Amino acid sequence: MLPNACRTALAAFIVLTGAGSSRADVGLPASATQTDPFRHVQALQNIATANGGNRAAGTPGYDRSAEYVADQLRAAGYNVRFEDFTFPFFDERSPPVLVAGPSEPGAFTPPRDALRTLASSGSGDVTAPVQAVDLGLDAEPLQASTSGCEREDFAGFTPGHIALVRRGTCPFQTKAEQAQAAGAAGLIIMNQGTGDQTGIFGGRLTTQAAIPVLGVTTEAGRKLAEAAQDSSRNRVRLKVDVETGTRSTRNVLADRGEMSGPYVVVGAHLDSVSEGPGMNDNASGSAAVLETALRLAKEPATAPPVRFAFWGAEERGLIGSRHHLDALSDEERRRIRFYINLDMVGSVNPGRFIQLSQTERTAETAGIIQAFTDHFESKNLPVEERSRNQRGFGSDDAAFAGKNIPTLGLFTGAGNAKSDEHAGRFGGQAGQPYDPCYHKACDNTENVDRVVLGQMTDALTQVLRGARPIMPDR
Structure with a gap:
């Protein structure tokens, strides 16, 4: 009072x-x-x-x-x-698709409610290896993320791969711009996993992206990070179908x-x-x-x-x-x-x-x-x-x-x-x-x-x- x-x-x-x-x-x-x-x-x-x-x-x-x-x-x-x-204008014409290891019997397909297309994402149907970018998932306890916020985070990134980053610290737009500059064919942003920031989330890029950009839960992101470490099953299909104008x-x-x-x-x-x-x-x-x-x-x-x-x-x-x-x-x-x-x-x-x-x-x-x-x-x-x-x-x-x-x-x-x-x-x-x-x-x-x-x-x-x-x- x-x-x-x-x-x-x-x-x-x-x-x-x-x-x-x-x-x-x-x-x-x-x-x-x-x-x-x-x-x-x-x-x-x-x-x-x-x-x-x-x-x-x-x-x-x-x-x-x-x-x-x-x-x-x-x-x-x-x-x-x-x-x-x-x-x-941005409109999603069909739900996003995300499948890890599509040619393997043990392919990981996150449930529909674990994915969300970020507004102003680009369209695309990409099949490529996923590459983790400065995730910091091994820290105990897990810390707030700066993943994908700096150009240096993408040092050694292979152009044509799908980038996997954690949510946090900088705007989604910054992460998308850094991923595009590094030659990523797509971008997956996992929730950062601290506190209650583990589920699916919405988001918006301030300018239209040239690549598909998808948000996923922490659980789905961790499984993708595991797949990225196994070259025998590191093949991810990412599809986003949107209308822009x-x-x-x-x-x-x-x-x-x-x-x-x-x-x-x-x-x-x-x-x-x-x-x-x-x-x-x-x-x-x-x-x-x-x-x-x-x-x-x-x-x-x-x-x-x-x-x-x-x-x-x-x-x-x-x-x-x-x-x-x-x-x-x-x-x-x-x-x-x-x-x-x-x-x-x-x-x-x-x-x-x-x-x-x-x-x-x-x-x-x-x-x-x-x-x-x-x-x-x-x-x-x-x-x-x-x-x-x-x-x-x-x-x-x-x-x-x-x-x-x-x-x-x-x-x-x-x-x-x-x-x-x-x-x-x-x-x-x-x-x-x-x-x-x-x-x-x-x-x-x-x-x-x-x-x-x-x-x-x-x-x-x-x-x-x-x-x-x-x-x-x-």
């Missing part, structure tokens, strides 16, 4: 009069009330179902999702605009108030991954932001101004939020006092987290953090404040933090396992993922905890309608 002298609060916010409903063809659940954020989750699920099962950026499902949000906001009286942009998509923005002075941005990404409809990730956050905006539209308007934002192409690398910030002038960016992000706020095995991109509170965020804490405590709901590096999970708040704009977010957990401590604090099952359907086809309405979604939405609503703001100059 901060001393009373430090406890600032965010402002009562926007708002307009009027109300409205969405287009009739979306279909809302009969059990949802007119202030229940789950009604928006259901509407977005219906959109995904009618459009190929997902709402990924650059697809009809996303376009229809953006129209739904815009219709809701306009009907409530908001000024709404679309912000169009293009992005590098450029597509267009859009952000949805709704402003309230005169934006010439200091203002706050509240946002959530609206797109899903291509694997599924994306109900917890991130129809839940979009629903919470949208419902908060609709609730506040019925109340008297107060300052400071706010911008509600629904970002496109977050799953493609935070592209929508980065585009928005890059399009602003330096003076406009300076007037953003802080950014509030909602990403995954309906996890079925939830925690309640106030997430910081910075490791410490700032003058701008201290009061809003305290306001959220006070709200949850008033409802006897446990909450935990922590910085991003405690979860290794990136969202649009990182785009704002990259521009030195103070940020915070609400979050209920992703695909990592809940600890015993958090199960004791928040309930639920220790050892099980907060979200068992993270980035999977099963991320549908059954994968959203309606109660915790309501709690996070109520918290956002109450804080935005809260006490007198103090907005320090920067």
Whole structure:
């Protein structure tokens, strides 16, 4: 708790009069009330179902999702605009293939859920020896990895081989660039095996790779490393089949108030991954932001101004939020006092987290953090404040933090396992993922905890309608 002298609060916010409903063809659940954020989750699920099962950026499902949000906001009286942009498109046309020793009776084929193609991987069907690169797997205890981060790691690498590196220390992009420079025909990145970093993981390269790039579990990586030491069975087939190109998509923005002075941005990404409809990730956050905006539209308007934002192409690398910030002038960016992000706020095995991109509170965020804490405590709901590096999970708040704009977010957990401590604090099952359907086809309405979604939405609503703001100059 901060001393009373430090406890600032965010402002009562926007708002307009009027109300409205969405287009009739979306279909809302009969059990949802007119202030229940789950009604928006259901509407977005219906959109995904009618459009190929997902709402990924650059697809009809996303376009229809953006129209739904815009219709809701306009009907409530908001000024709404679309912000169009293009992005590098990446789509996996078929699951990756990885087989070690394909001509041997004892060939090792990792299970499908032990492999994941990294976004922006190149396509390719390569059969070649695998070569370990500075893995350091013999260390006891196992240390954090720098495998593949330096040119020297590839000294003696045979061009045409498939490189095997460990995750850790440097970006995936760096490992891919070093592997390509060394002449690798493909790249396999195994989870580094320390702490809970043993399972499958997602990732993205910042630029398109010329070779196939695959992520695998620690167990699969160890077996590949063993195969690399046995020339009689060191023959690996690696196949990645992807489509790349450029597509267009859009952000949805709704402003309230005169934006010439200091203002706050509240946002959530609206797109899903291509694997599924994306109900917890991130129809839940979009629903919470949208419902908060609709609730506040019925109340008297107060300052400071706010911008509600629904970002496109977050799953493609935070592209929508980065585009928005890059399009602003330096003076406009300076007037953003802080950014509030909602990403995954309906996890079925939830925690309640106030997430910081910075490791410490700032003058701008201290009061809003305290306001959220006070709200949850008033409802006897446990909450935990922590910085991003405690979860290794990136969202649009990182785009704002990259521009030195103070940020915070609400979050209920992703695909990592809940600890015993958090199960004791928040309930639920220790050892099980907060979200068992993270980035999977099963991320549908059954994968959203309606109660915790309501709690996070109520918290956002109450804080935005809260006490007198103090907005320090920067």
